[in-house]
Amino acid sequence: MSRILIVEDDVVLARALKNWLERERLQVTCAITAANARRIIANEEVDMILSDLRLPDGDGIELLEWMKKNKCRIPLIIMTQHAEVSSAIRAMKAGAEDYLPKPIHPETLYPKLNDVLLRTRKTKRKQTDILQRVSPPIREVERRARLVAVTDMSVLIRGENGSGKELVADLIHRTSARDDKPFVPVDCGAIPKELSAAEFFGYVKGAFTGAVTDKTGVFHAADGGTLFLDEVGNLPYEVQTNLLRVLQERRYRPIGGRREYACDVRIVAATNENIERAIAEGHFREDLYHRLNEFTIELPPLRECADDILPLAEFFLTQFCEKNHRRITGFTPSAVKRLKNYRWPGNVRELRNTVRSAALLSMTGTIDETDLDLPSTRGMESYALKVEQEERTRIVKALKAAKYNKALAAELLRISRPTLYEKMKKYGINTEK
Structure with a gap:
């Protein structure tokens, strides 16, 4: 916005x-x-x-x-x-x-x-681009984003909170034929249930108490362009039904209105939720999921993209210093080591906030380890090992289910084949008989 x-x-x-x-x-x-x-x-x-x-x-x-x-x-x-x-x-x-x-x-x-x-x-x-990042997993994300951008397919971006899903959605929009039209992001988790329909489709004057003027919704605002539905898994079930109808018929009607409007909008959605589990539990419509998920992009967490940490930190530092007229020349060796060794559970968003705060705290012209103000890593290593062990187990199960067909296993895991190969190498998974 x-x-x-x-x-x-x-x-x-x-x-x-x-x-x-x-x-x-x-x-x-x-x-x-x-x-x-x-x-x-x-x-x-x-x-x-x-x-x-x-x-x-x-x-x-x-x-x-x-x-x-x-x-x-x-x-x-x-x-x-x-x-x-x-x-x-x-x-x-x-x-x-x-x-x-x-x-x-x-x-x-x-x-x-x-x-x-x-x-x-x-x-x-x-x-500003995700090209600030250089790691192989992010290069693969960018490749997939550019491939699907030239189509009108709906895209579902999956990844943890703070990993940069909106940047990927924006990349898809600006490398598409819709680049000269609006890119409208909507935080589905922040819309109150009772206002969801009005937010999406608008309303006419007198439709309900307080509707003193006509108001357009996000489908009108994004007409001809891209509508980015962030955290789409948080949409109320009733709104999912309305959204599905709009995607199927490409038409919508404002609340209280008699006229229907044509809808030319490309949908890019994002979630950090386990949508399959939400479908099984009856919280998310399976038919809507398939409408949104014509093409999937898996955005890896920052901890799996170690090559990106320092370039991103330097980018955020330069950005902050230019805006706030600070003169910070860079990071000390101990700060660089701390940045690289930290697990970044909050992903890119946490890194950005940490660097901004450190640039404000620094009194020496460089950012030291103490300026980063990161929590102790004591006790975190065992958690990291547990997460990695769970991931290794899922990969082995997928390979067995696919009868060791790596292309099919990658599809089951919703990752690219290059990413699967990297993870197999990382965890020492050997499928050779």
Whole structure:
């Protein structure tokens, strides 16, 4: 979800802009003064700024100059009165992306906003990639993602929490023919059961108490693009039924509406749940599972991708230092050893948070082992051995069930053949007679 900062001292206009943008599923923060805007830009993630030209403590051009000085590369659109068009042109020369003349209407705001956000997304996608990772298992993930991207098949990404499933979904989207359309992520576990249908399909004014205006859902927001259903295993059963119907008929109806809308959306879903167990226990529809699982990508945990740990840590360090104006030159040898030896149960997300925290704590210009503030590994090795023993047992069982056909065994395990070969080598599994 894109994050928009509105810098406007006219509270009525700011509220109207906020309402319009939130209807389009954008996250909005408002600031009344330039000083407040600078604080938000310095401390929060912002994808785009809508700023009035004249502010109580300065103007939009001064805000642009401050951003340029502090290397804040965030696109900014200036809002201005018709009589101040010359000032708006000056703002564009200072680095503004565009300008919006007042009075502002949704039909002029949305196209301009979408154009800037699309260009911003494409720029970010060139800069941020799972290509920061170099391990063979991740290269295989990338290969499979690029193969399926050119199709319209539904994809199910399976992996532990924090392993980077949304990055893989984004890679599939931006290497597909839908790249110029929206990529809309939805956290299925965060939607209250009673609001799920409204979240997905929207509603019309008067559909229920509190429905004072029409509201579009995520299927409308993702039209022509990709809808990413994160933690799809957490969807309520009733919503699963509605979702299945939409995927089968490619049409949906907002709550309380009479009209059906065509639906052109590519589905990429992700889960860390054992979906097969959920099906057996009656919590997940098997027919929906097969609709979502036309192609599977298994994302390995970070502990199985040791070659990625240090490159990722250095990437997160550089990213944090640039944003927060810190000068940290790298990691000490003891810190590098600690990073490599830790098991990372929280995966890439835990690594990112650990590096950010360490960069803030460091008082010497380099990150030492003590700055990492990682829990003791005492007692963790036995747990790791238990996990590995369980994995070895599953691989042996799959090989026996497949009569030692490695391609079939890999399918049963839902991993690629190269990954199976690596794990067989790791655990000393020999199938030669």
